[in-house]
Amino acid sequence: MASRELIANRKHAPHHLGRVLVLGLGKSGRAATAYLLPLVGDRVDALAIAAGAHTAASEGFVAEARAAGALVAFEDDAVGVLADAAGGSFDLCIASPGISQFSAFYEAAAAVSAEVISEVEFAWRESAADSRWVAVTGTNGKTTACALAAHVLAGAGLAAAAVGNIGDPCIEAVAAGRTDVYVAEVSSYQLASTARFAPNVAVLLNITPDHLHWHRSFEAYRDAKLKLLANLDGVPGAVAVLDATNDVVRAEVRRLRALDADERGFAYVPMGTAAGLGGDMRAACGSDNAAFLDADGTLRVALGGTEYTAGRAAELQIKGEHNASNALAVAAAALALGVDARDVAAHLRSFKPLEHRIEPCGTVGGVRCYNDSKATNVDATLKALAAFPETRPVVLLGGDDKGTDLAPLVAAAHAHARAVVCFGAAGPRFAAAFEAAREQAPAGFAVARAEHLADALDAGLAQASAGDVVLLSPACASFDEFGSFEERGSAFKTLVADAAAALGA
Template identity: 30%
Template sequence: MKQITDFKNKKVLVLGLARSGEAAARLLASLGAIVTVNDGKPFNENPSAQALLEEGIKVVCGSHPIELLDENFEVMVKNPGIRYDNPMVARALEKGIPVWTEVELAYLISEAQIVAITGSNGKTTTTTMIAEVFNHGGKSALLSGNIGFPASEVAVTATAKDTLIMELSSFQLMGINNFHPHIALITNLMPTHIDYHGDFDAYVEAKWNMQNRMTEEDFVVLNFNQDLAKELAQKTQAIVVPFSTTEKVDGAYLYDETLYYKNEAIMLAAEIGVPGSHNVENALATIAVAKLSGISNQVIKEALVSFGGVKHRLQYVGEIQGVKFYNDSKSTNILATQKALSGFDNAKTILIAGGLDRGNEFDELVPDIEGLKLMVVLGESAPRVKRAAQKAGVRTLDAKDIADATRIAFEQAQAGEFVLLSPANASWDMYKNFEVRGDEFIASFEELTLNNSR
């Protein structure tokens, strides 16, 4: 970690705790800052705040008093999920106080080079793929950022021999200033989080912030399946390295079922360890980053062949009596489920779908679900999902929860078929988050395994 003096004796407000806020507060205190933490959760129910207070950090809990901002803070570091129309954030901006996320802190102290990954879909899988390729090739890769390891916490122990493989959300990227990765990757850009950003243009602008400080010595890897990416390619000083499944490009591409990098054949698409056309895109993006980092074709192939996926993202759970189970609970929108289905034979697939009702219909999904053996439907959105199934000519059965849906799907399946949880909906009508939903699917599979062992 770089021993910087930028924050010595400067007053900094950390707004919102969770893991990233706690990490930021500790880091800032270690750098000599005068830190105040403000979190909405009451102090007696807030173990993180209690721990920070014991370490000598000032905490204000239970509310967000606007007058706190009269204390002449020089920087606010906010939790990425807190919106910019939040009264505390809006007031800070009015007062000219810079508002950052902890990603900026990570960059300022990091001795390690940074590979930054963002996008609408595929971020976590691609981030994990890249890290596994790096580590397989003997390069020390440290996962950080939106993937569950606060960037400012990981950067503390990273050395110049490491590479920070950093997954970043649009929320995090709105709060950067000097942040400067050596390689930046955007997997794809689709309309999402519009409730936070206001419109798609603002969302794209947040993602594109990632390359603001990059120079002609850096690289931006872009998905040339999208015309938007080709437009963005004209707006950066960095060297653009494209990837595509639809055309030969001066980067990574799919041709004749083979993955190439600049005319070098790397591997067959069918050899990737996880199914789906979206994972071909993820693999191509990974290949581009790996080649830019000096990793050999053989190492790349070996790592991608053995790649087993990410928990809750087309995760292979196991097999019971010839029926294979896949957990894609992280598919919380239609596009993600469309991509998941692209890797399966519909006639042999039972899809479990449904969840939070956001008021949208599922007509876009109709072409992708045609020919499915069965859909098991649950949650608030079940009536809308069933309407799409009816248009596609697919039979449906109702389930009360994920455990019930898993049991029903298995009872209807035969050897050689697949049970795929890919809900196309958020989980919040029945579950705290998609992880809890996916964990119930895994637990249900394990129970079925015990009950049906031969």
């Protein structure tokens, strides 16, 4: 049995981890294994890896792990085999985020483990006691907000790194020991297996239906996201930044408002830009703190009795109201960590758009093309549509259908787009939804069908004229034609470049 005596200069790391199981050998599983292997015989009595599916890519890593003393199994009953070999049970299981809590694989591990946590939580526990964590989650926008926060903090002179779902596993950054502020993008998968995780600043952007195949219900998905706030009351000076324009998050704001400060245990900053919640939201949200746009588009943050300005939304290089909201969230987080407001404003202005997120990717015959391949759900596409108030784009929709309600998308396309091209496996259902709402469409609104992404770009360009915009914002996953949204976005950029070259433009 592992000792519960904790290492004094870490967040919550026991001297003795005991028998440890790593569940899954994806990116985070390999990182956790690499961290744990040198501890075998010291803090770790036995290290076991239930590696999941056997792949050629894993063979070299597995051979090295076995040579270093780890137990590894690939069989369907790998957890049971490893438990028997390790002494019957495990003191700790670190689960990969791709493995659903409802899967037989996860349930088998939970049955023989005293505790199951995610790699994010493990990294937080092992990190230095005086390190600070900014954790960002939300159905949409979390990668941009995380990258923006790391950019602002690093620009202000802090040793900050963007980790987690955005890129490198958290435990790799902890092991490297060069980071004072971890800016962690945390997914619902990662949050579902947290118990003590307690960031200094928690940023909750929005919660809309997604990943229901993993969580089984929207309620379970919502609850996983809200676990980000579960332990803030134990962190001195902790701050939660909450998007009060989102219905689900606004309900959490109402819950917090009903608590007195001592009962709540942390400060909260409602923020947002939408009509009805724009302007100073402090009275409406029952908080002395708020992050909002004033009438001239200035980013304002009221925090701890002081009011700050962080530049103007029009100065941002990232488009759309949702990115103004991301900037507000990051400004509040950075100010909560003590960054000077002038530095916040300067580095918000200098941040450039991330790849595959409303990314300008070329012009074809005077038609501007944007790659928003990261929009893998309806809510993300709604935000992209609203990012072009001065022109009605031709929008390319489709891919691997998630089966979500299309009514909000149809209404938004009618309001903001001049045409849609429905492509891929989801194309027929999307086109049918627009056909069913044909009588509500504005005059001249066009609906086209295409089989593949290349055909969709051709059809979109045919609907556009010089000065118009063609926007890939699919509202779907990519797996009908591509291995990832990144692959889809890169393919789109190549198609745009080829089309421009063919015209000599």
